[in-house]
Amino acid sequence: MRNMLRIARWEFRNRVRTRSYLFNTFISPLIFTMLFLLPLYFTTHQPDTSVKLIGVIDLSPEKNIANKLSNALNRSYKLENTLSQYGIYTISIKNAPAYRELSSELKDIEAQYDSLNRLHNRIKQERTAYFTQKATPNRQFSLNRSYERLRKVREEKELVSIELQRYRTAMDSLYAREARVVADSMIINNVLSAYLLFPSDFIKSGRIEYHSRSTADLLDSERLEKTLQNLIIRSRLQELNLGTRKVRELMRPVHLDKYKIRGNNEESWNIYAQFYGPLIGVFLLFIAIFTSGGYLFSGMMMEKANRILEVLLSYAAPGEIMGGKILGLGTVGLTQVLIWLFITFLLNSGGIISGGSLSYLTFENALYFLLYFSLGYLFFGAIFIMFSSIFSNEYDAQQVNQLLRIVAIFPVLLSLLVVINPNSFWIRLLSYVPFLTPSFMILRIPLSGQPLTTDIIITTGIMLFSIAVIIWISGRLFRVTTLMMGKKPSWSEIIYWIRHSK
Amino acid sequence: MGKKKTVEKEALLLKVDSVHKEFIDTTAVEDVSFKVEAGRVFGLLGPNGAGKTTIMRMIMDIVRPDSGDILINGSPRPGLPRNRFGYLPEERGLYAHARVLELLVYFGTLNHMPRRKAEVEAIRFLDRLGLIDYSDYPVHYLSKGMQQKVQFIAAFLHKPDILILDEPFSGLDPINQIALREILNDFKKEGKLIILSTHQMEMAEKMCEHVCMIHQGRLIVDASLNEIKKRFRDNTYLLEADHALETLQMMDKVDVLEAGSNGIKFRLSSGLDSGDLLRIVSSKHLVRHFQMFEPSLHDIFIRLIQQEMEEHHA
Ligand SMILES: Nc1ncnc2c1ncn2[C@@H]1O[C@H](COP(=O)(O)OP(=O)(O)O)[C@@H](O)[C@H]1O
Ligand SMILES: [Mg+2]
Numbered sequence: 166m167r168n169m170l171r172i173a174r175w176e177f178r179n180r181v182r183t184r185s186y187l188f189n190t191f192i193s194p195l196i197f198t199m200l201f202l203l204p205l206y207f208t209t210h211q212p213d214t215s216v217k218l219i220g221v222i223d224l225s226p227e228k229n230i231a232n233k234l235s236n237a238l239n240r241s242y243k244l245e246n247t248l249s250q251y252g253i254y255t256i257s258i259k260n261a262p263a264y265r266e267l268s269s270e271l272k273d274i275e276a277q278y279d280s281l282n283r284l285h286n287r288i289k290q291e292r293t294a295y296f297t298q299k300a301t302p303n304r305q306f307s308l309n310r311s312y313e314r315l316r317k318v319r320e321e322k323e324l325v326s327i328e329l330q331r332y333r334t335a336m337d338s339l340y341a342r343e344a345r346v347v348a349d350s351m352i353i354n355n356v357l358s359a360y361l362l363f364p365s366d367f368i369k370s371g372r373i374e375y376h377s378r379s380t381a382d383l384l385d386s387e388r389l390e391k392t393l394q395n396l397i398i399r400s401r402l403q404e405l406n407l408g409t410r411k412v413r414e415l416m417r418p419v420h421l422d423k424y425k426i427r428g429n430n431e432e433s434w435n436i437y438a439q440f441y442g443p444l445i446g447v448f449l450l451f452i453a454i455f456t457s458g459g460y461l462f463s464g465m466m467m468e469k470a471n472r473i474l475e476v477l478l479s480y481a482a483p484g485e486i487m488g489g490k491i492l493g494l495g496t497v498g499l500t501q502v503l504i505w506l507f508i509t510f511l512l513n514s515g516g517i518i519s520g521g522s523l524s525y526l527t528f529e530n531a532l533y534f535l536l537y538f539s540l541g542y543l544f545f546g547a548i549f550i551m552f553s554s555i556f557s558n559e560y561d562a563q564q565v566n567q568l569l570r571i572v573a574i575f576p577v578l579l580s581l582l583v584v585i586n587p588n589s590f591w592i593r594l595l596s597y598v599p600f601l602t603p604s605f606m607i608l609r610i611p612l613s614g615q616p617l618t619t620d621i622i623i624t625t626g627i628m629l630f631s632i633a634v635i636i637w638i639s640g641r642l643f644r645v646t647t648l649m650m651g652k653k654p655s656w657s658e659i660i661y662w663i664r665h666s667k
Numbered sequence: 668m669g670k671k672k673t674v675e676k677e678a679l680l681l682k683v684d685s686v687h688k689e690f691i692d693t694t695a696v697e698d699v700s701f702k703v704e705a706g707r708v709f710g711l712l713g714p715n716g717a718g719k720t721t722i723m724r725m726i727m728d729i730v731r732p733d734s735g736d737i738l739i740n741g742s743p744r745p746g747l748p749r750n751r752f753g754y755l756p757e758e759r760g761l762y763a764h765a766r767v768l769e770l771l772v773y774f775g776t777l778n779h780m781p782r783r784k785a786e787v788e789a790i791r792f793l794d795r796l797g798l799i800d801y802s803d804y805p806v807h808y809l810s811k812g813m814q815q816k817v818q819f820i821a822a823f824l825h826k827p828d829i830l831i832l833d834e835p836f837s838g839l840d841p842i843n844q845i846a847l848r849e850i851l852n853d854f855k856k857e858g859k860l861i862i863l864s865t866h867q868m869e870m871a872e873k874m875c876e877h878v879c880m881i882h883q884g885r886l887i888v889d890a891s892l893n894e895i896k897k898r899f900r901d902n903t904y905l906l907e908a909d910h911a912l913e914t915l916q917m918m919d920k921v922d923v924l925e926a927g928s929n930g931i932k933f934r935l936s937s938g939l940d941s942g943d944l945l946r947i948v949s950s951k952h953l954v955r956h957f958q959m960f961e962p963s964l965h966d967i968f969i970r971l972i973q974q975e976m977e978e979h980h981a
Pocket of ligand 1 (some may be wrong): 645690691693694695713714715716717718719720721722
């Protein structure tokens with residue numbers, strides 16, 4: 166027993182100092198994490214790299230929505246370099262000939278309306294004078310005559326006003342038509358990424374048109390919708406004369422804190438971190454298992470090749486040697502896992518990764534991670550030892566190692582299925598297969614959203630049982646096969662040894 | 668500790684009792700029995716593949732016999748503490764990247780030595796074998812011969828009572844062979860039980876007091892060196908004389924075994940005395956040298972094997 170600890174200590178000290186261990190501990194996880202996060206980074210960040218120009222066609226009489234929108238967008242959406250992400254461009258058609266002609270005619274009518282208006286006001290003033298100065302001669306006559314004039318002017322003014330209204334509508338529809346032609350061509354030429362058309366009564370009706378090349382740019386349209394919603398409601402409230410203070414109070418933004426139901430307690434979550442975090446965890450798990458399992462395998466192969474095992478066998482019992490190696494190299498992997506957990510908690514408490522949203526970063530889950538690391542390591546380590554007992558020449562060993570690596574990738578690939586539906590019948594069944602248990606359970610525990618106590622107990626039991634079986638087999642093989650001299654045994658020989666070794 | 672001392676006081680006796688070991692396609696050891704006493708060097712002799720290594724591994728409890736027992740002062744081997752044994756395997760192995768002293772200390776602690784003691788003892792042996800300057804070098808920096816010496820130290824650093832050395836002389840140059848013999852002589856004087864194996868008979872002749880010869884897993888002789896030599900000193904003579912070959916071949920009672928440039932080797936049958944023969948020969952030829960022939964172990968061994976094979980085929 167003491168020799169087992171001595172052997173473990175020797176193995177540990179000699180492995181932890183190697184360059185490949187440092188690489189696997191610090192560089193590999195970084196590379197894997199990058200491989201995961203890079204596509205994610207591109208999908209969420211790519212559209213943000215340049216300013217988007219949004220056109221505005223405003224048919225309302227106030228003509229101030231473009232400014233307000235521009236300010237609001239400016240406040241909410243910025244690029245990294247603090248530039249506003251959206252630019253607002255008011256579509257103008259002032260130079261179009263049809264518009265110019267119509268607007269000069271409109272000016273004439275407006276002038277006519279103005280002069281009529283002035284005349285109307287003067288007559289009203291005259292009549293006021295007649296009323297107040299009771300001594301005026303022919304007062305009644307003057308009053309009657311001026312009334313006649315006032316009536317005529319008013320009639321005329323009404324007619325001109327109708328005319329004016331007609332012209333205005335004509336101009337609005339002309340503007341709307343012409344502006345849209347201009348805006349469309351600007352979208353086709355990629356000057357604008359979209360434009361908004363505000364009908365004259367948009368504040369009341371709340372209907373605004375959004376035109377873009379494709380309707381798929383959900384992110385932009387959602388943001389515009391949200392911003393406009395705020396602006397319009399704000400103007401509606403202002404019309405009620407509530408005072409800016411009251412309006413601001415009413416307009417206080419709503420923010421959804423996202424929670425996920427889990428038994429009695431709720432947890433907030435973030436979709437990306439929730440899925441990608443455990444996947445990275447599975448990768449790390451496998452790096453750890455295969456770092457230490459690989460050491461176990463290559464160490465055994467090497468010691469068989471250079472005959473150290475025979476020296477060790479003269480000092481210690483086979484069980485002590487095997488146990489010592491498993492323990493020592495397991496500690497190597499455990500150290501690796503603990504380093505990672507430590508770094509993760511450090512980053513978490515330092516606020517570098519958004520800790521609050523990573524609900525699975527709990528002490529309990531860290532313990533599960535350690536549990537399934539240990540089980541996975543013992544399982545794969547025992548398989549490695551078994552293979553290294555059977556094969557002893559360099560070439561066979563290489564092939565076995567390659568095979569094991571390929572087989573080991575499967576659980577990681579299959580783990581994507583777990584992400585999609587961690588509680589389905591098949592996933593549950595597959596997580597009882599010792600080969601897949603560590604990776605599946607590591608994913609299922611944070612993702613399933615329900616306590617998995619039974620599954621944890623069952624899988625731990627199955628793992629322990631299969632580990633015991635494999636260690637028993639390799640223990641029987643170990644003593645006989647370690648002294649083989651580069652000869653590849655046949656299956657019948659292997660079975661013979663398992664049956665007959667003492 | 669106290670118990671160990673009492674064990675050392677009574678003379679050690681190792682008994683290999685009807686041991687049998689089969690591998691899948693060969694019988695490596697076939698019903699072999701012998702006894703080894705402490706205080707003299709015991710040699711296991713035999714050609715390659717005879718089963719020497721397998722026997723030694725069984726004594727070391729690395730391989731277990733299919734049947735038969737290995738007893739030390741009456742107690743069966745598997746229950747005994749490993750640190751009473753020192754083993755030099757036939758195929759040497761050390762961690763190439765470990766430092767010499769560190770490695771020896773590790774091996775020492777595996778034999779339950781305290782670290783300090785292991786360190787002190789290792790330094791003493793490294794010094795004695797001229798390796799002290801290399802104690803902090805990685806093993807792979809050392810030449811093959813030096814590594815071999817480190818391997819020796821690993822075998823007896825912990826002062827075992829029983830030393831099992833498999834082919835200790837292979838790959839050693841003459842100077843280091845002498846150094847090793849000196850160390851073994853010291854151990855012998857300390858009353859340790861020493862077993863070595865070799866397929867080089869000259870080495871065995873120089874080193875061993877008692878030998879067991881093994882061939883194809885079977886024991887063919889078990890006796891002290893003197894006894895064997897005496898037993899095979901069977902009327903064989905060596906004659907150096909001019910043109911005497913024909914004369915000898917003509918004689919009935921003379922059986923010529925070998926005729927070479929340095930003389931004629933022959934055996935006399937009973938009925939003819941060596942003095943009579945010499946008189947006959949010297950009357951006809953000039954005799955330069957005449958001696959009774961001491962067969963080498965090698966010759967004895969060859970003869971024994973031939974005998975054995977004949978018996979076996981009969
Ligand atoms: N581990 C093993 N597996 C199968 N055969 C073995 C094994 N070890 C030894 N043998 C066989 O047993 C016989 C005796 O070998 P060994 O004891 O090494 O002889 P020696 O040491 O005298 O050269 C040989 O035929 C050898 O091939
Ligand atoms: Mg041998």
